[in-house]
Amino acid sequence: MLNEVYDIVVVGAGPAGLSFACSMADNDLKVLVIEKSPFKVISKPSPDGREIALTHNSLKILKKIGVWDFIEDSEVSPLKEAKVFDGESDSLLSFDTNKSSIEALGYLVPNYLIRLALFKKASQIENVTIQYDISVVDVKTNPSNANIVLSNGMVIKSKLIVAADSRFSEIRRKMGIPSMMKDFSKVMIVTRVSHENSHNQTALECFKYGYTLALLPLNGNVSSVVLTVSTDQSEEILNMDNEKFCDFASEGFNNKLGAIKQIGDRHSYPLVGVFSQKLRATRFALIGDAAVGMHPVTAHGFNLGLRSQDILSNSINKALNSGADIGSDNLLREYENKQIYLSKLMYFGTNGIVSLFTNDDAKVKKIRQLVLKFANRFPPVKSLITKHLTESKKSNLIPF
Ligand SMILES: Cc1cc2nc3c(=O)[nH]c(=O)nc-3n(C[C@H](O)[C@H](O)[C@H](O)COP(=O)(O)OP(=O)(O)OC[C@H]3O[C@@H](n4cnc5c(N)ncnc54)[C@H](O)[C@@H]3O)c2cc1C
Numbered sequence: 001m002l003n004e005v006y007d008i009v010v011v012g013a014g015p016a017g018l019s020f021a022c023s024m025a026d027n028d029l030k031v032l033v034i035e036k037s038p039f040k041v042i043s044k045p046s047p048d049g050r051e052i053a054l055t056h057n058s059l060k061i062l063k064k065i066g067v068w069d070f071i072e073d074s075e076v077s078p079l080k081e082a083k084v085f086d087g088e089s090d091s092l093l094s095f096d097t098n099k100s101s102i103e104a105l106g107y108l109v110p111n112y113l114i115r116l117a118l119f120k121k122a123s124q125i126e127n128v129t130i131q132y133d134i135s136v137v138d139v140k141t142n143p144s145n146a147n148i149v150l151s152n153g154m155v156i157k158s159k160l161i162v163a164a165d166s167r168f169s170e171i172r173r174k175m176g177i178p179s180m181m182k183d184f185s186k187v188m189i190v191t192r193v194s195h196e197n198s199h200n201q202t203a204l205e206c207f208k209y210g211y212t213l214a215l216l217p218l219n220g221n222v223s224s225v226v227l228t229v230s231t232d233q234s235e236e237i238l239n240m241d242n243e244k245f246c247d248f249a250s251e252g253f254n255n256k257l258g259a260i261k262q263i264g265d266r267h268s269y270p271l272v273g274v275f276s277q278k279l280r281a282t283r284f285a286l287i288g289d290a291a292v293g294m295h296p297v298t299a300h301g302f303n304l305g306l307r308s309q310d311i312l313s314n315s316i317n318k319a320l321n322s323g324a325d326i327g328s329d330n331l332l333r334e335y336e337n338k339q340i341y342l343s344k345l346m347y348f349g350t351n352g353i354v355s356l357f358t359n360d361d362a363k364v365k366k367i368r369q370l371v372l373k374f375a376n377r378f379p380p381v382k383s384l385i386t387k388h389l390t391e392s393k394k395s396n397l398i399p400f
Contacts, residue, residue, distance in 0.1 A: 006032040006129075007326065008316075009148050009158045011136045011171050013042050015111075016288020016305040017164035018118035022065040023313035025125045027320055032156065033128065034148070036135040042119055049190035049267030050111035051216045051224040053079060053203075053299040058306045059107060062117075070117035071109060077218040078104035080201035086357070086369055087209055093372045104201075106299075108216055108224075114302070136165070139174050139284070146283035146327065160327035161284045162312065164305075167274040167293025175281045182351060184271040186358070187234035188296060189227045191266040192218070193249065196258025199223055205297075206252060207357040209365075212297070213252040222263070225249050228297070228358075231270070238268055271295055275347045279340055280332035285312055292343045298350040304343060311338045 008024070010017045013035035024031045035042055054062070062068040082105060084093040097105055122128055138149035139161060146161045163171040172179060199217035206213045211233070214226040227249070229237055240248070246260040274293035279286050288305035312335045316326045324331070356364065356371065 004154070004156055006030045006156060006158045008032070008160045008162060009034065009136075009146070009156055010162045010164060011139075011148070012163070012165040012288075012290070013037075013119075013122075013130055013132075014164060014166065014288065015115055015118060015302055016290070016309055017162070018115075018122045019061075019065065019067070019306055020162055020164065020287060020309035020313060021122045021125065021128045021130070022067055022118065023309055024128060024316075025066065025121075027127070027317055029127060029316075029320070029326070031128045032158070033122070033130040034134060034136050034150065035130060035132050036151075037132065039132040042115070042130075042132060043123075045112040045115040045119070047110065047112050047264065049192070049224070049264060051077075051108045051190075051218065052111050052114055052302050053216065054107045054109060055303050056102075056106070058303045061306050061310050062114075064310075065121070067114075067117045067121045070120045071113055074219065075109060075113050077108040077216075078201055079106045079108055079203055079217065080104055082203040082205070084372060085204065085206040086372055087207070087365065108218060111302075136171060139163075139171050141175070141281065141283040143282060158327075159283065159325070160316075162309075163284065163286050163290045164288040164309075165290050167272065167289040169276075169286070169290035172276060172286055172290055175284055177276055177278050177281060177286070179274050179276040182273040182295075184273065184295060184354065185231050186228050186271045187231055188269045188271055189229065189234065189237055189266055190269070191225055191245075191262055192222060192264030193225050193246065193260045194220075194222050194263050195260045196221065197256065199257065204253065208252065209360045212358065213249065214297075215253060215257075223257070226296075227252075228271070234268060238266055269296070273347065273351060275343070279308075279336040279343075282329070283327040283332075285332055285335060287312060291339070292347050294347060295350050295354050297354060298346070300346045300350065304346060307342070308335075308339050311335055 007029035008031045010020055010033040013033050017033055021031055021033050081096040095105060135151040136148045137151050140147050146158050148156050163169055165171050198221060201217045203217060204215040212228040216224040242262045246262055250260045273295050276286055276291050279291050287308040291308055292304055294301040315331050315335050319326050319331050
């Protein structure tokens with residue numbers, strides 16, 4: 001049964017909203033999460049083909065909020081090496097863990113199992129209520145309180161609203177926060193395959209001419225194939241029979257994996273990037289994709305979303321300890337200042353990579369080969385990226 005007053009209302013029980021709810025477990029705040037999907041969609045998420053590459057920092061946060069314990073070890077695939085190819089060239093840029101004591105650059109976990117783990121943890125927390133099958137349809141905030149209106153007409157008062165309602169956030173729009181959108185006019189197609197030869201826990205990113213093909217190594221001789229094509233080619237690829245699709249993928253990886261067999265469904269995602277110009281308003285904060293919706297090529301979206309909720313929840317817990325207002329402008333400004341710089345760097349950096357590596361103009365091809373060769377031969381660039389990947393405090397980069 002819903003009450004009319006909570007301390008915090010979270011809009012959306014996706015990975016970002018539920019992570020934030022889990023971060024509220026050890027305080028006395030009354031937290032309400034509103035989710036428009038039915039209970040069964042959130043409590044039993046279906047496989048969606050996404051394999052999420054988690055940084056060391058994300059792992060640390062998931063452990064801290066008690067979610068990692070709900071993920072089976074056998075579902076976690078360590079990523080030991082990553083290689084980038086351009087056109088038909090040999091690998092031009094590579095990253096590995098050889099010269100360090102760490103086990104992996106990052107860890108791959110299926111998205112639906114992360115969502116399941118988040119659901120399991122969040123639904124055990126006493127001070128968190130999750131309401132399904134109902135939407136937030138309006139939002140109004142002022143210096144003393146924040147109100148949401150639900151699709152059943154109910155009005156709920158709180159001290160702070162946290163919007164985690166996807167990159168196409170309606171709530172962001174209702175709060176008058178502008179965002180930039182970039183339609184890449186590309187579709188990402190993902191599926192699981194098994195193959196004859198070992199992938200050696202090495203991710204491959206092949207910027208082919210006309211399309212991009214990536215391989216994410218999972219446990220055993222199993223990988224996720226990630227194919228990015230222009231929207232007008234996507235139907236043809238989605239409708240290809242399995243044999244033809246596997247031949248296409250196998251050739252794309254220069255037949256190094258031996259025979260390939262598709263073992264999962266093919267899922268497709270239209271690619272649209274979104275960058276919100278502000279992460280806050282009066283008694284209002286944006287987290288997850290609602291704050292920054294990344295192009296998945298650099299595998300940052302959820303990592304950045306986890307980081308955003310971690311910074312916000314740390315500020316809230318600090319305010320609680322000192323008796324300060326959990327929805328104050330100062331607190332929200334502190335959150336925005338800590339998150340926006342890295343978000344900008346990731347978002348615009350990723351879009352820059354996408355522009356450089358998906359433009360097949362002869363001059364641009366030359367430039368990208370030079371960039372890759374330079375990055376590979378100039379140790380500070382490689383060590384900076386590897387360090388970001390593996391240092392738990394600062395990490396947020398996966399190099400593909
Ligand atoms: C193919 C692919 C691969 C990816 N790989 C990686 C990766 O390797 N690493 C990585 O870090 N990230 C990756 N990502 C990104 C990652 O999946 C997303 O960043 C993450 O899922 C976003 O979570 P979210 O909770 O912010 O948003 P969403 O998952 O979009 O959740 C939003 C929720 O809000 C609910 N909602 C919306 N509006 C309302 C409303 N008005 N009222 C109530 N509820 C509402 C929705 O029903 C939904 O449940 C990938 C993405 C794709 C597409």
